Amino acid sequence: MGPHGNRGAPLRALVASGIAELRPDPARPRGWTLLVNGVPQSYVDLADPGHLEFPYEIQLGAVLRLWTGTAVREKILHLGGGGLTLPRFIDHLRPGAEQLVVERDPQILAMVERNLPFPGSIEVRLGDARTELAKAGNAEYGLIVSDVFVGAAMPESVAAAGFARDARRALRDDGLLAMNLTDVPPLARTRIQVATARTAFDEIVLYGDADVLRGRRVGNVILLAGNVPMIKAGKHETVLRADELRIFTGGARPLLDEPR
Template sequence: MATHGNRHTPVRRAVVAAVASGRAELVPDPARPRGWTLLVNGVPQSYVDLADPEHLEFAYVRQIARALRAWGRHAVPARVLHLGGGALTVPRLVARWWPGAAQRVVEHDPDLIALVSREIPPARPVEIVAGDAREAVERAPDQGYDVIVADVFTGAAMPAHLGTVQFARQLARVLAPGGLLVMNVTDVPPMAATRIQVATVAAAFARVGLLGEIPVLRGRRAGNVVVLAGEVPPVPVARGERLLREGELVVFSGGARPRMDANR
Protein backbone atom coordinates (compact mmCIF):
# COMPACT_ATOMS: atom_id res chain seq x y z
CA MET A 1 0.00 0.00 0.00
CA ALA A 2 1.34 3.44 -0.89
CA THR A 3 2.23 5.69 2.00
CA HIS A 4 0.69 9.12 2.31
CA GLY A 5 3.14 10.45 4.86
CA ASN A 6 2.54 11.48 8.43
CA ARG A 7 -1.07 12.59 8.71
CA HIS A 8 -0.36 14.18 12.08
CA THR A 9 2.24 16.64 10.73
CA PRO A 10 0.63 20.09 10.76
CA VAL A 11 0.55 22.02 7.52
CA ARG A 12 2.26 25.37 8.00
CA ARG A 13 0.87 28.31 6.11
CA ALA A 14 2.06 31.86 5.72
CA VAL A 15 0.67 34.34 8.21
CA VAL A 16 -0.14 37.81 6.90
CA ALA A 17 -0.89 40.82 9.09
CA ALA A 18 -1.22 44.57 8.79
CA VAL A 19 1.44 46.34 10.84
CA ALA A 20 2.24 49.98 11.46
CA SER A 21 4.86 49.97 8.70
CA GLY A 22 2.69 48.20 6.12
CA ARG A 23 2.18 44.50 5.45
CA ALA A 24 4.05 41.77 7.32
CA GLU A 25 4.29 38.11 6.33
CA LEU A 26 5.65 35.11 8.18
CA VAL A 27 6.50 32.55 5.51
CA PRO A 28 7.42 28.95 6.45
CA ASP A 29 10.65 27.50 5.12
CA PRO A 30 9.81 24.27 3.26
CA ALA A 31 13.35 23.00 3.84
CA ARG A 32 13.32 23.39 7.62
CA PRO A 33 10.31 22.23 9.67
CA ARG A 34 10.50 25.16 12.10
CA GLY A 35 12.07 27.81 9.91
CA TRP A 36 10.31 31.11 9.18
CA THR A 37 11.12 34.20 7.13
CA LEU A 38 9.67 37.56 8.14
CA LEU A 39 8.94 39.94 5.28
CA VAL A 40 7.71 43.52 5.64
CA ASN A 41 6.24 45.07 2.50
CA GLY A 42 7.71 42.17 0.54
CA VAL A 43 11.29 42.71 1.77
CA PRO A 44 12.90 39.91 3.85
CA GLN A 45 13.67 41.27 7.32
CA SER A 46 14.53 38.25 9.45
CA TYR A 47 14.89 34.49 9.37
CA VAL A 48 14.48 32.27 12.42
CA ASP A 49 14.61 28.55 13.03
CA LEU A 50 12.66 27.91 16.21
CA ALA A 51 14.42 24.58 16.66
CA ASP A 52 17.93 25.91 16.09
CA PRO A 53 18.64 29.60 16.88
CA GLU A 54 22.19 29.12 15.60
CA HIS A 55 20.95 28.48 12.06
CA LEU A 56 21.38 31.90 10.46
CA GLU A 57 20.35 32.44 6.85
CA PHE A 58 21.44 36.04 6.31
CA ALA A 59 25.16 36.74 5.84
CA TYR A 60 25.16 39.92 7.91
CA VAL A 61 23.48 38.13 10.82
CA ARG A 62 26.21 35.49 10.69
CA GLN A 63 28.73 38.34 10.87
CA ILE A 64 26.95 39.80 13.90
CA ALA A 65 26.96 36.36 15.51
CA ARG A 66 30.69 35.89 14.93
CA ALA A 67 31.40 39.32 16.39
CA LEU A 68 29.36 38.51 19.50
CA ARG A 69 30.99 35.11 19.87
CA ALA A 70 34.48 36.60 19.48
CA TRP A 71 33.75 39.27 22.11
CA GLY A 72 32.20 36.64 24.37
CA ARG A 73 35.43 34.65 24.54
CA HIS A 74 36.61 37.08 27.21
CA ALA A 75 33.33 38.34 28.67
CA VAL A 76 29.82 37.25 29.57
CA PRO A 77 27.10 39.85 28.97
CA ALA A 78 24.75 40.48 31.86
CA ARG A 79 22.67 43.07 29.99
CA VAL A 80 21.99 43.25 26.25
CA LEU A 81 20.08 45.98 24.40
CA HIS A 82 18.64 45.33 20.95
CA LEU A 83 17.54 48.32 18.89
CA GLY A 84 15.20 46.86 16.30
CA GLY A 85 13.49 43.55 16.85
CA GLY A 86 12.22 41.95 13.66
CA ALA A 87 11.64 38.26 14.32
CA LEU A 88 14.08 38.34 17.28
CA THR A 89 16.80 36.36 15.51
CA VAL A 90 19.72 37.79 17.51
CA PRO A 91 17.91 37.81 20.90
CA ARG A 92 17.14 34.10 20.42
CA LEU A 93 20.81 33.46 19.66
CA VAL A 94 21.97 35.43 22.71
CA ALA A 95 19.53 33.46 24.87
CA ARG A 96 21.05 30.22 23.57
CA TRP A 97 24.65 31.29 24.20
CA TRP A 98 24.17 33.31 27.39
CA PRO A 99 20.92 32.19 29.03
CA GLY A 100 21.59 34.35 32.08
CA ALA A 101 21.70 37.60 30.12
CA ALA A 102 18.85 40.08 30.64
CA GLN A 103 17.73 41.26 27.23
CA ARG A 104 15.70 44.31 26.23
CA VAL A 105 14.38 44.78 22.68
CA VAL A 106 13.16 48.17 21.44
CA GLU A 107 11.01 47.84 18.30
CA HIS A 108 9.23 50.82 16.77
CA ASP A 109 6.31 48.79 15.34
CA PRO A 110 3.96 47.50 18.07
CA ASP A 111 1.92 45.48 15.57
CA LEU A 112 5.05 43.63 14.48
CA ILE A 113 5.85 42.87 18.13
CA ALA A 114 2.36 41.42 18.54
CA LEU A 115 2.65 39.27 15.40
CA VAL A 116 6.02 37.78 16.32
CA SER A 117 5.06 37.25 19.98
CA ARG A 118 1.86 35.48 18.96
CA GLU A 119 3.07 33.32 16.07
CA ILE A 120 6.75 32.57 16.80
CA PRO A 121 7.43 33.51 20.44
CA PRO A 122 10.99 33.15 21.77
CA ALA A 123 11.73 30.08 23.88
CA ARG A 124 13.13 32.23 26.71
CA PRO A 125 11.52 35.41 28.04
CA VAL A 126 12.74 38.61 26.39
CA GLU A 127 11.59 42.09 27.38
CA ILE A 128 10.14 43.72 24.26
CA VAL A 129 8.97 47.33 24.25
CA ALA A 130 7.50 49.51 21.53
CA GLY A 131 9.24 52.81 21.05
CA ASP A 132 11.84 54.91 19.29
CA ALA A 133 15.39 53.61 19.55
CA ARG A 134 16.98 57.00 20.18
CA GLU A 135 14.50 57.94 22.88
CA ALA A 136 15.07 54.58 24.58
CA VAL A 137 18.84 55.06 24.57
CA GLU A 138 18.58 58.64 25.84
CA ARG A 139 16.54 57.36 28.80
CA ALA A 140 18.91 54.46 29.53
CA PRO A 141 21.33 54.68 32.48
CA ASP A 142 25.04 55.31 32.08
CA GLN A 143 26.98 52.09 31.39
CA GLY A 144 23.69 50.21 31.46
CA TYR A 145 24.45 47.52 28.84
CA ASP A 146 27.36 45.22 28.07
CA VAL A 147 26.27 44.70 24.45
CA ILE A 148 24.18 46.89 22.15
CA VAL A 149 22.95 45.53 18.83
CA ALA A 150 21.54 48.25 16.54
CA ASP A 151 19.57 46.98 13.55
CA VAL A 152 16.92 49.62 12.88
CA PHE A 153 15.57 50.40 9.44
CA THR A 154 12.76 52.35 7.84
CA GLY A 155 12.42 50.63 4.50
CA ALA A 156 15.99 50.00 3.37
CA ALA A 157 17.66 52.83 5.28
CA MET A 158 18.63 53.59 8.85
CA PRO A 159 16.49 56.44 10.24
CA ALA A 160 18.43 59.69 9.96
CA HIS A 161 18.26 60.53 13.68
CA LEU A 162 20.07 57.25 14.47
CA GLY A 163 23.02 58.07 12.23
CA THR A 164 24.46 61.13 13.98
CA VAL A 165 27.33 61.90 16.31
CA GLN A 166 24.90 62.91 19.04
CA PHE A 167 23.25 59.50 18.98
CA ALA A 168 26.63 57.72 18.79
CA ARG A 169 27.69 59.60 21.93
CA GLN A 170 24.54 58.42 23.67
CA LEU A 171 25.40 54.84 22.70
CA ALA A 172 28.93 55.33 24.08
CA ARG A 173 27.47 56.66 27.33
CA VAL A 174 25.14 53.68 27.73
CA LEU A 175 27.73 51.02 26.83
CA ALA A 176 29.58 49.59 29.83
CA PRO A 177 33.41 49.58 29.91
CA GLY A 178 34.67 46.64 27.87
CA GLY A 179 31.32 46.41 26.09
CA LEU A 180 30.58 45.99 22.39
CA LEU A 181 28.38 47.96 19.99
CA VAL A 182 27.27 46.11 16.86
CA MET A 183 25.50 48.15 14.18
CA ASN A 184 24.04 46.85 10.92
CA VAL A 185 24.36 49.24 7.97
CA THR A 186 23.09 48.72 4.44
CA ASP A 187 24.46 50.68 1.51
CA VAL A 188 24.96 50.86 -2.25
CA PRO A 189 28.08 51.71 -4.30
CA PRO A 190 30.15 53.80 -3.77
CA MET A 191 29.39 53.18 -0.04
CA ALA A 192 29.26 56.88 0.79
CA ALA A 193 26.71 56.39 3.58
CA THR A 194 28.89 53.74 5.22
CA ARG A 195 31.97 55.96 5.11
CA ILE A 196 30.01 58.72 6.83
CA GLN A 197 28.62 56.27 9.40
CA VAL A 198 32.08 54.96 10.24
CA ALA A 199 33.33 58.53 10.73
CA THR A 200 30.25 59.28 12.84
CA VAL A 201 30.75 56.32 15.16
CA ALA A 202 34.52 57.03 15.35
CA ALA A 203 33.70 60.51 16.67
CA ALA A 204 32.21 58.88 19.78
CA PHE A 205 34.29 55.69 20.22
CA ALA A 206 38.06 55.25 20.43
CA ARG A 207 38.00 51.81 18.80
CA VAL A 208 35.96 51.04 15.70
CA GLY A 209 35.90 48.19 13.18
CA LEU A 210 34.02 47.40 9.98
CA LEU A 211 33.15 43.84 8.98
CA GLY A 212 31.73 42.92 5.60
CA GLU A 213 32.03 41.06 2.34
CA ILE A 214 34.90 42.30 0.20
CA PRO A 215 32.80 43.23 -2.89
CA VAL A 216 30.55 45.35 -0.67
CA LEU A 217 33.43 47.02 1.16
CA ARG A 218 35.07 47.83 -2.18
CA GLY A 219 31.87 49.39 -3.48
CA ARG A 220 31.29 46.83 -6.20
CA ARG A 221 27.78 45.88 -5.10
CA ALA A 222 25.12 46.80 -2.59
CA GLY A 223 24.83 44.95 0.68
CA ASN A 224 25.13 45.00 4.46
CA VAL A 225 28.18 45.73 6.57
CA VAL A 226 28.58 45.61 10.33
CA VAL A 227 30.10 48.51 12.26
CA LEU A 228 31.74 47.49 15.55
CA ALA A 229 32.74 49.84 18.36
CA GLY A 230 33.93 49.66 21.95
CA GLU A 231 35.94 46.56 22.82
CA VAL A 232 36.25 45.39 19.21
CA PRO A 233 37.40 41.75 19.14
CA PRO A 234 39.48 40.04 16.44
CA VAL A 235 36.48 38.61 14.60
CA PRO A 236 37.16 35.50 12.50
CA VAL A 237 36.29 36.30 8.90
CA ALA A 238 34.69 33.94 6.44
CA ARG A 239 35.99 33.48 2.92
CA GLY A 240 35.45 36.67 0.94
CA GLU A 241 35.18 38.90 4.01
CA ARG A 242 37.39 41.55 5.64
CA LEU A 243 37.56 43.20 9.05
CA LEU A 244 38.87 46.73 8.65
CA ARG A 245 40.48 48.41 11.68
CA GLU A 246 42.74 51.33 12.50
CA GLY A 247 44.70 52.47 9.42
CA GLU A 248 42.64 50.44 6.97
CA LEU A 249 39.48 52.00 8.37
CA VAL A 250 40.93 55.49 8.04
CA VAL A 251 41.68 54.78 4.38
CA PHE A 252 38.17 53.38 3.89
CA SER A 253 36.53 56.47 5.41
CA GLY A 254 38.47 58.63 2.98
CA GLY A 255 38.07 61.84 4.95
CA ALA A 256 34.29 61.51 5.31
CA ARG A 257 32.84 63.98 7.79
CA PRO A 258 30.72 62.79 10.71
CA ARG A 259 27.00 63.51 10.46
CA MET A 260 25.54 65.86 13.06
CA ASP A 261 21.95 66.39 14.15
CA ALA A 262 20.19 68.74 11.76
CA ASN A 263 19.50 71.28 14.50
CA ARG A 264 23.05 71.33 15.88
Protein backbone atom coordinates in the same frame (compact mmCIF):
# COMPACT_ATOMS: atom_id res chain seq x y z
CA MET B 1 14.19 10.01 4.78
CA GLY B 2 14.83 13.55 6.05
CA PRO B 3 12.16 15.76 7.65
CA HIS B 4 9.72 17.55 5.43
CA GLY B 5 10.11 21.29 4.98
CA ASN B 6 7.82 23.91 6.44
CA ARG B 7 4.36 23.47 4.93
CA GLY B 8 2.81 26.38 6.82
CA ALA B 9 0.92 29.01 4.88
CA PRO B 10 2.31 32.57 4.61
CA LEU B 11 0.89 34.93 7.22
CA ARG B 12 0.28 38.63 6.52
CA ALA B 13 -0.71 41.59 8.67
CA LEU B 14 -1.04 45.34 8.40
CA VAL B 15 1.70 47.06 10.40
CA ALA B 16 2.67 50.69 10.99
CA SER B 17 5.02 50.78 7.99
CA GLY B 18 2.93 48.73 5.55
CA ILE B 19 2.50 44.97 5.16
CA ALA B 20 4.37 42.38 7.21
CA GLU B 21 4.61 38.78 6.09
CA LEU B 22 5.84 35.61 7.76
CA ARG B 23 6.92 33.30 4.96
CA PRO B 24 7.62 29.61 5.70
CA ASP B 25 10.97 28.15 4.67
CA PRO B 26 10.37 25.10 2.47
CA ALA B 27 13.79 23.73 3.43
CA ARG B 28 13.47 23.86 7.22
CA PRO B 29 10.46 22.45 9.11
CA ARG B 30 10.14 25.38 11.54
CA GLY B 31 11.92 28.15 9.68
CA TRP B 32 10.26 31.49 8.93
CA THR B 33 11.30 34.71 7.22
CA LEU B 34 9.83 38.02 8.36
CA LEU B 35 9.40 40.54 5.54
CA VAL B 36 8.08 44.11 5.67
CA ASN B 37 6.82 45.52 2.37
CA GLY B 38 8.60 42.65 0.64
CA VAL B 39 11.99 43.39 2.25
CA PRO B 40 13.43 40.50 4.36
CA GLN B 41 13.96 41.64 7.94
CA SER B 42 14.62 38.53 10.02
CA TYR B 43 14.89 34.77 9.79
CA VAL B 44 13.87 32.56 12.71
CA ASP B 45 14.12 28.79 13.09
CA LEU B 46 11.93 27.91 16.06
CA ALA B 47 13.55 24.49 16.31
CA ASP B 48 17.12 25.83 16.29
CA PRO B 49 17.73 29.35 17.67
CA GLY B 50 21.43 28.83 16.98
CA HIS B 51 20.76 28.75 13.23
CA LEU B 52 21.39 32.04 11.43
CA GLU B 53 20.30 32.34 7.80
CA PHE B 54 21.15 35.79 6.43
CA PRO B 55 24.86 36.54 5.79
CA TYR B 56 24.81 39.64 8.02
CA GLU B 57 23.19 37.59 10.82
CA ILE B 58 25.93 34.98 10.47
CA GLN B 59 28.59 37.70 10.70
CA LEU B 60 26.93 39.29 13.72
CA GLY B 61 26.64 35.81 15.21
CA ALA B 62 30.39 35.30 14.81
CA VAL B 63 31.02 38.57 16.68
CA LEU B 64 28.52 37.67 19.39
CA ARG B 65 30.13 34.26 19.91
CA LEU B 66 33.43 36.03 20.58
CA TRP B 67 31.75 38.59 22.84
CA THR B 68 29.70 36.12 24.88
CA GLY B 69 32.81 34.03 25.41
CA THR B 70 34.27 36.72 27.67
CA ALA B 71 31.21 38.58 28.98
CA VAL B 72 30.04 37.82 32.49
CA ARG B 73 26.41 38.67 33.26
CA GLU B 74 26.49 41.74 31.04
CA LYS B 75 23.26 43.55 30.18
CA ILE B 76 22.42 43.64 26.49
CA LEU B 77 20.31 46.20 24.60
CA HIS B 78 18.86 45.40 21.18
CA LEU B 79 17.56 48.36 19.19
CA GLY B 80 15.18 46.97 16.58
CA GLY B 81 13.26 43.80 17.23
CA GLY B 82 11.86 42.21 14.08
CA GLY B 83 11.74 38.46 14.65
CA LEU B 84 14.17 38.69 17.61
CA THR B 85 16.70 36.49 15.80
CA LEU B 86 19.80 37.72 17.65
CA PRO B 87 18.20 37.87 21.12
CA ARG B 88 17.13 34.23 20.62
CA PHE B 89 20.67 33.41 19.45
CA ILE B 90 22.26 34.99 22.53
CA ASP B 91 19.74 33.27 24.82
CA HIS B 92 20.77 30.00 23.14
CA LEU B 93 24.47 30.77 23.81
CA ARG B 94 23.86 32.07 27.32
CA PRO B 95 20.47 30.89 28.60
CA GLY B 96 18.77 33.54 30.71
CA ALA B 97 21.06 36.39 29.60
CA GLU B 98 19.65 39.79 30.63
CA GLN B 99 18.39 41.24 27.35
CA LEU B 100 16.13 44.18 26.51
CA VAL B 101 14.72 44.55 22.99
CA VAL B 102 13.20 47.83 21.77
CA GLU B 103 10.68 47.49 18.92
CA ARG B 104 8.76 50.46 17.52
CA ASP B 105 5.92 48.65 15.73
CA PRO B 106 3.26 47.08 18.01
CA GLN B 107 1.70 45.13 15.12
CA ILE B 108 4.99 43.47 14.23
CA LEU B 109 5.58 42.61 17.87
CA ALA B 110 2.08 41.13 18.18
CA MET B 111 2.60 39.07 15.02
CA VAL B 112 5.92 37.71 16.26
CA GLU B 113 4.62 36.98 19.76
CA ARG B 114 1.64 35.10 18.35
CA ASN B 115 3.45 33.03 15.72
CA LEU B 116 7.13 32.93 16.70
CA PRO B 117 7.12 32.72 20.52
CA PHE B 118 10.38 33.66 22.19
CA PRO B 119 11.91 32.88 25.62
CA GLY B 120 10.33 34.71 28.55
CA SER B 121 13.79 35.80 29.71
CA ILE B 122 13.90 38.25 26.76
CA GLU B 123 12.23 41.53 27.71
CA VAL B 124 10.61 43.44 24.83
CA ARG B 125 9.60 47.09 25.09
CA LEU B 126 7.62 49.12 22.59
CA GLY B 127 9.34 52.40 21.85
CA ASP B 128 11.60 54.48 19.63
CA ALA B 129 15.22 53.25 19.53
CA ARG B 130 16.84 56.66 19.92
CA THR B 131 14.47 57.71 22.71
CA GLU B 132 14.99 54.50 24.66
CA LEU B 133 18.76 54.70 24.26
CA ALA B 134 18.72 58.25 25.61
CA LYS B 135 16.93 56.94 28.73
CA ALA B 136 19.61 54.33 29.44
CA GLY B 137 21.79 54.82 32.48
CA ASN B 138 25.49 55.62 32.24
CA ALA B 139 27.57 52.47 31.64
CA GLU B 140 24.41 50.36 31.91
CA TYR B 141 25.14 47.91 29.08
CA GLY B 142 27.98 45.68 28.01
CA LEU B 143 26.60 45.27 24.49
CA ILE B 144 24.30 47.35 22.27
CA VAL B 145 23.09 45.85 18.98
CA SER B 146 21.51 48.32 16.55
CA ASP B 147 19.46 46.79 13.73
CA VAL B 148 16.95 49.56 13.08
CA PHE B 149 15.35 49.93 9.66
CA VAL B 150 12.21 51.36 8.16
CA GLY B 151 11.87 49.09 5.15
CA ALA B 152 15.39 49.00 3.67
CA ALA B 153 16.55 52.35 5.12
CA MET B 154 18.13 53.13 8.47
CA PRO B 155 16.50 56.26 9.96
CA GLU B 156 18.76 59.24 10.63
CA SER B 157 17.81 59.18 14.31
CA VAL B 158 20.10 56.16 14.77
CA ALA B 159 22.69 57.26 12.21
CA ALA B 160 23.62 60.69 13.61
CA ALA B 161 26.37 61.75 16.00
CA GLY B 162 23.97 62.10 18.92
CA PHE B 163 23.13 58.40 18.69
CA ALA B 164 26.84 57.51 18.78
CA ARG B 165 27.35 59.69 21.85
CA ASP B 166 24.35 58.15 23.62
CA ALA B 167 25.62 54.67 22.82
CA ARG B 168 29.10 55.47 24.17
CA ARG B 169 27.58 56.87 27.38
CA ALA B 170 25.28 53.87 27.87
CA LEU B 171 28.09 51.34 27.37
CA ARG B 172 30.58 50.19 29.94
CA ASP B 173 34.17 51.24 29.31
CA ASP B 174 34.82 47.78 27.86
CA GLY B 175 31.46 47.62 26.06
CA LEU B 176 30.72 46.97 22.39
CA LEU B 177 28.38 48.62 19.89
CA ALA B 178 27.39 46.48 16.88
CA MET B 179 25.43 48.15 14.08
CA ASN B 180 23.92 46.53 11.01
CA LEU B 181 24.30 48.86 8.03
CA THR B 182 23.03 48.42 4.48
CA ASP B 183 24.43 50.33 1.53
CA VAL B 184 24.93 50.54 -2.22
CA PRO B 185 28.15 51.26 -4.17
CA PRO B 186 30.20 53.39 -3.61
CA LEU B 187 29.25 52.95 0.09
CA ALA B 188 28.91 56.67 0.80
CA ARG B 189 26.56 56.07 3.74
CA THR B 190 28.92 53.55 5.30
CA ARG B 191 31.83 56.00 5.08
CA ILE B 192 29.70 58.69 6.72
CA GLN B 193 28.66 56.22 9.43
CA VAL B 194 32.28 55.44 10.25
CA ALA B 195 33.05 59.17 10.49
CA THR B 196 29.99 59.60 12.71
CA ALA B 197 30.97 56.76 15.05
CA ARG B 198 34.45 58.32 15.36
CA THR B 199 32.89 61.34 17.08
CA ALA B 200 32.29 59.10 20.12
CA PHE B 201 34.48 55.98 19.84
CA ASP B 202 38.23 55.49 19.50
CA GLU B 203 38.18 51.97 18.03
CA ILE B 204 36.00 51.18 15.02
CA VAL B 205 35.97 48.16 12.72
CA LEU B 206 33.99 47.28 9.58
CA TYR B 207 33.22 43.62 8.92
CA GLY B 208 31.38 42.24 5.93
CA ASP B 209 31.34 40.51 2.58
CA ALA B 210 34.46 41.39 0.58
CA ASP B 211 32.53 42.32 -2.57
CA VAL B 212 30.26 44.66 -0.58
CA LEU B 213 33.18 46.42 1.10
CA ARG B 214 34.93 46.75 -2.27
CA GLY B 215 31.86 48.54 -3.59
CA ARG B 216 30.99 45.84 -6.12
CA ARG B 217 27.43 45.14 -4.98
CA VAL B 218 24.63 46.09 -2.60
CA GLY B 219 24.68 44.49 0.82
CA ASN B 220 25.07 44.67 4.58
CA VAL B 221 28.11 45.77 6.56
CA ILE B 222 28.67 45.36 10.30
CA LEU B 223 30.09 48.40 12.11
CA LEU B 224 31.71 47.60 15.46
CA ALA B 225 32.80 50.26 17.95
CA GLY B 226 34.31 50.15 21.41
CA ASN B 227 35.96 47.00 22.73
CA VAL B 228 36.02 45.15 19.41
CA PRO B 229 37.02 41.46 19.55
CA MET B 230 39.64 40.10 17.15
CA ILE B 231 37.69 38.80 14.16
CA LYS B 232 39.09 36.29 11.70
CA ALA B 233 37.61 37.06 8.29
CA GLY B 234 36.23 34.16 6.28
CA LYS B 235 37.24 33.31 2.72
CA HIS B 236 34.93 35.88 1.12
CA GLU B 237 34.92 38.40 3.98
CA THR B 238 36.90 41.51 4.85
CA VAL B 239 37.73 43.21 8.14
CA LEU B 240 38.77 46.88 7.94
CA ARG B 241 40.43 48.56 10.92
CA ALA B 242 43.09 51.15 11.71
CA ASP B 243 44.88 52.49 8.60
CA GLU B 244 42.80 50.46 6.14
CA LEU B 245 39.63 51.92 7.64
CA ARG B 246 41.02 55.48 7.50
CA ILE B 247 41.79 55.03 3.80
CA PHE B 248 38.30 53.60 3.21
CA THR B 249 36.60 56.48 5.03
CA GLY B 250 38.60 59.16 3.19
CA GLY B 251 37.26 62.65 3.79
CA ALA B 252 33.74 61.60 4.83
CA ARG B 253 32.14 63.89 7.38
CA PRO B 254 29.97 62.80 10.31
CA LEU B 255 26.21 63.08 10.15
CA LEU B 256 25.12 65.71 12.68
CA ASP B 257 21.74 65.77 14.40
CA GLU B 258 19.08 68.14 13.13
CA PRO B 259 18.53 71.11 15.48
CA ARG B 260 15.65 70.46 17.89
